[in-house]
Amino acid sequence: MPILSRMQQFEAACRAHGLPVTVQRRRIFEALCDRTDHPTPDQVYSAVKDTLPGVSRTTVYRVLDTLVRLGVLTKACSPTATTRVDPRTARHHHLVCQRCDRLVDVEDAAVDHRVRLPDARRQGFTIADYSIYFTGVCAACQEESTTHPPSRPAPQRARKRKPARSRSPAARARG
Amino acid sequence: MPILSRMQQFEAACRAHGLPVTVQRRRIFEALCDRTDHPTPDQVYSAVKDTLPGVSRTTVYRVLDTLVRLGVLTKACSPTATTRVDPRTARHHHLVCQRCDRLVDVEDAAVDHRVRLPDARRQGFTIADYSIYFTGVCAACQEESTTHPPSRPAPQRARKRKPARSRSPAARARG
């Protein structure tokens, strides 16, 4: 960790962009800082809603967007079609579970993954950085596979209830 | 391309799993085979709907899922909150545009990106493969930035129309 703590970096970034440091922005950034599990916006919402009474998901989405613009947060490429935020802005790599879509940082610092950049000029592409996604099976799913069949994870946002189909078979009258 | 063409691989996979080779499955797989741009399900739908009158998005989603299960298709990690399908099943790498989320294959075959796998045993993770995502700016966005401010791409699925807010300011009567 450099001289400036992450929190100080965050405040500096706000000031540099002329954006007010609001309670919501601070709390959401705090809640994110230490996590290496790349939560979805809804998981971030769950994490902050108790200490920030009355926050809305809307605000979480908006703040996350702002933090990305400020450069203190990134979005990870996700194997699911759901946004995943990443508090690390420096180059690092990921482990992706093919069964449950868990997404965590690679911890092994021993391997220096310095990669030669491809020539993408023909494609008109200017490469700025890269990230390696290692795919495989996480601990939980390996255990599980000895008992149950591999199960997909629960939806990000708890399902409300099963509210009885409206179009009854009879009501259709053949249709 | 090996002895078996991709189409033959596909049919073999269906037979191996005891699944019927339907028109929809064949057409959708055909439409995908040659693309290196990792379309969203909706883009796949647009691509096939003219030659497959009456297909529904539901079917496209279901068929894509089936093709992934059959192992003839993969899902790419996506920087957006939208599914992206990938007809290449062998190891390969990607270019990701940070501005418009364009996602294309790396074409430069000269660079052999053989990467040393990290030790993820502490994390209980078994690594099977990997893919490198090179992030940067695509040709279109580079040109654009000289004129307009960088613009987000259009939504995957064309917006119907702007249907006048229902709760009129007056109707709320303060609220």
Place this chain on the structure above:
DNA sequence: CTATTTGCAAATAATTTGCCCATGG
């Protein structure tokens, strides 16, 4: 024939927007 698939519409999930009050600097 019979299991599977498809199409439809509706349900569910994920994200964004409009409007107006609240708040930071």
Place this chain on the structure above:
DNA sequence: CCATGGGCAAATTATTTGCAAATAG
């Protein structure tokens, strides 16, 4: 104060599901 942000509800977009008709093998 005054610009910007935040809360709320509704709109939009993305994906899934139940059911009956269609179809591959």
